[in-house]
Amino acid sequence: MEPSHVDPFHIVTPLKKSPVLSTLAGTDVLMKLENIQPMGSFKIRGIGHYCQMLSTKGYTKFVCSSGGNAGLAAAYACNKLGLPATIVVPESTGQDIVQKLQKLGADVIVKGKAWDDADAHAHQLTEVPGSVYVSPFNHPVIWEGHSTLVYELKNSLGSQTPGVLVVAVGGGGLLAGLVEGMVKVGWSDVPIIAMETIGAHCLNAALQAGKAVTLPEITSIAKCLGAKTVCERALQYAREKNIISITVDDREAVRAIEKFVDDELMLVEPSCGAALAAIYSGHIQRLQQEGKLQTPHGPVVLIVCGGSGISLSQLQDFKSQLGLN
């Protein structure tokens, strides 16, 4: 990984067995705890790596569009690098995230209803010389950073091969990085379950349509999965590789995060709840029964992608909004 002499901003995260999730899934479930990364999500792997690389190219101003977590990663990285960051977020991004960004020294601009609107504005801001656009998910260097997660898995698992990886998909950066890492460690044949919420299901819609699709709007509460179009590379991999696309509704994602608090004592965003719902909503067992996943197989590796846009009162608000009380 370039630049090799620089320490990365992300940490090596634990891979921890969940007895409760293992019982539910009927097979070992190992959680890759990306929620304990600096700024609370996996995003620091790719975005941190990309910002480090860009800083060596003489850019003096970084502009990142984000639903929240990529922006936090970019602001954190820029803070460490001593460089100014502008983070453009949509109106749906919570005030708590805006404050966290500001505490990291970032300029925050709130623009448009969805991430795509904020992104268009971020592109405009980078027309100034010295400025550089930092995508939240769509760059090979970002995928390279995300692929470090797989190298850690390989180290933790030794000679064991995972049966399946479970991951949430927004713009598809994490998915693309995982696929690239898996090819490098010789796990090309290991299936990946790509989880999205309905209303932020740009990958699933594209696979159904057989071509890239732009969703008319983001209606899911999992705003951090809210890219209207999945990145080309993720779509390409989803077509070529063993990737199983599944959607859950917001209620399933929110129920999953609530159960996860009880079962694992960790609070994550509904975006991450989409991945958790692969187990809580019974998809692993269903796929095994349908013969789409081998039985018995190696452990299920659940990427607990995390997310900072959540608190106990927000969880309560989500539940009220969705009639889950």
Ligand SMILES: Cc1ncc(COP(=O)(O)O)c(C=O)c1O
């Ligand atoms: C917590 C969380 N999980 C998953 C994702 C999806 O990642 P990607 O956009 O790389 O698909 C995001 C994106 O912001 C996120 O914040």
